[in-house]
Amino acid sequence: MHERAALSLIDSWLPAAGDDGAVVDDLVISTDMLHESTDFPTGTTRYTAGWRSVGASLSDIAAMGVEATAAVAVYGSPSFEENALRDFIDGARAACDLCDAAYVGGDLDEHAEFTVATTAIGSGTSPVSRSGATPGETLCVTGTLGRSAAALELFEHDPESANSLFRFEPRVTTGQAIASHAGAMMDSSDGLARSLHQLADASGCGFDVDRDSLPIDERVYSTTTDASEAFEHAVHFGEDFELVFTTDDVGTVQTVASVPVTPIGTVTERGVTIDGEPLPDRGYSH
Amino acid sequence: MHERAALSLIDSWLPAAGDDGAVVDDLVISTDMLHESTDFPTGTTRYTAGWRSVGASLSDIAAMGVEATAAVAVYGSPSFEENALRDFIDGARAACDLCDAAYVGGDLDEHAEFTVATTAIGSGTSPVSRSGATPGETLCVTGTLGRSAAALELFEHDPESANSLFRFEPRVTTGQAIASHAGAMMDSSDGLARSLHQLADASGCGFDVDRDSLPIDERVYSTTTDASEAFEHAVHFGEDFELVFTTDDVGTVQTVASVPVTPIGTVTERGVTIDGEPLPDRGYSH
Structure with a gap:
């Protein structure tokens, strides 16, 4: 099954999953996974990778029109080099700073392919959904x-x-x-x-x-x-x-x-x- | 650098990352990545994988002594089969149900190795840290x-x-x-x-x-x-x-x-x- 068909199926099982972020009480949650072979072309710095990964989840919070509270990331890599980690975190933090969100770390995973999973948490009582468009707007x-x-x-x-x-x-x-x-x-x-x-x-x-x-x-x-x-x-x-x-x-x-x-x-x-x-x-x- | 040494380094850069979950205002956030080669032995069903992945993050919320609000997961896999996805989500939901947390989906990622990234969100004003032990207890x-x-x-x-x-x-x-x-x-x-x-x-x-x-x-x-x-x-x-x-x-x-x-x-x-x-x-x- 293609990824899009699978996503549609999941939306039918879990209605909360069908928008840019899932709404639970006053929270909005969005998560993403990016990895080297499809998301980070050769030449992408770790600083850019940190920024872009966290940014992808923050962008979902933006799309719901709510405040961004915090973001976390899992850094999956075959090895952990101090400079690379530092650059990644600096990039992630810079993206969060632009949105007044706290970057609060996450986890490491020894992983064959460089893979980043991010989650951003937003907060607001009136998130904007995908379903409110009206002809004439x-x-x-x-x-x-x-x-x-x-x-x-x-x-x-x-x-x-x-x-x-x-x-x-x-x-x-x-x-x-x-x-x-x-x-x-x-x-x-x-x-x-x-x-x-x-x-x-x-x-x-x-x-x-x-x-x-x-x-x-x-x-x-x-x-x-x-x-x-x-x-x-x-x-x-x-x-x-x-x-x-x-x-x-x-x-x-x-x-x-x-x-x-x-x-x-x-x-x-x-x-x-x-x-x-x-x-x-x-x-x-x- | 070994994973543990890298984690210690990150804790020194990001103090919020040093406990089971990161505390931001009244929220507690924890994220994990599990993957086939190290976390899911041959024979692990997708139901068990969903349960265990989400459970790992919920366990971090438990360790902070706060309420579990919600959990999300990214399902990274070389292919997306309806039964496997359904089983995974059923398992993730069962783990959440045990903790009164909402399972609200997440994302899919076409990924060479079966890899799951989960995040759980907790809520509480007095999280328990790792740092409060006193001799005699x-x-x-x-x-x-x-x-x-x-x-x-x-x-x-x-x-x-x-x-x-x-x-x-x-x-x-x-x-x-x-x-x-x-x-x-x-x-x-x-x-x-x-x-x-x-x-x-x-x-x-x-x-x-x-x-x-x-x-x-x-x-x-x-x-x-x-x-x-x-x-x-x-x-x-x-x-x-x-x-x-x-x-x-x-x-x-x-x-x-x-x-x-x-x-x-x-x-x-x-x-x-x-x-x-x-x-x-x-x-x-x-």
């Missing part, structure tokens, strides 16, 4: 699209820039600021296209995206050969950890958010389209 | 010692009994009942001997164990060839996830605990001994 995204795709192209020749692009800011502060104005929200970790299909499924609605409005990261253009490839990297690749959300008050959202918010389309009755043409449910499965 | 342990060592011997010929022994009850209810009467507490996941050395380091004290009082599980005797091997399995092997704690009121503890509590020695000024002879800091590193 405006579809928005934070930041730019395609950073991680661009980073992947850079690892071989310019690892410093690649690492820098890989260290994204989890949008926790912005998620909290947006929360009371958002209908539905999730993060774009599976790519914009796939995120829209997931929001559409959860909310029972559709989306039409305005292609020209997409905030494609400028570095996507310098790492791709033509507009079609750039579009693919920005819309289908994913791992950008931006917030994708709906709102009926773009003006206020743009005022309260501490990062750029771009309106990119509208919530419709059904179907996920771009300039009226179908936008396929295709992305990179992590 | 009585040293106690819950349940019996050596279950997991006995299970390992049984996997080849009697996998059903082995799986059953591998599914331990996380002592969350007992941990909470004991908490207000305990000086210091931790779980015995690294073995009794190693746990005592860790408690002694954290509390600045020592212990003298009364060898004849040790509650060695009867199945340890049927899976070992002599008393010396049985002692080794019960005291050094570990992974029993029992509570090891100090108290000045054994009578009350035995009354409030819902499982057997055995006094096994006393807190001393320094040194870890058994019948007055040194008990080496040796165990099984996970």
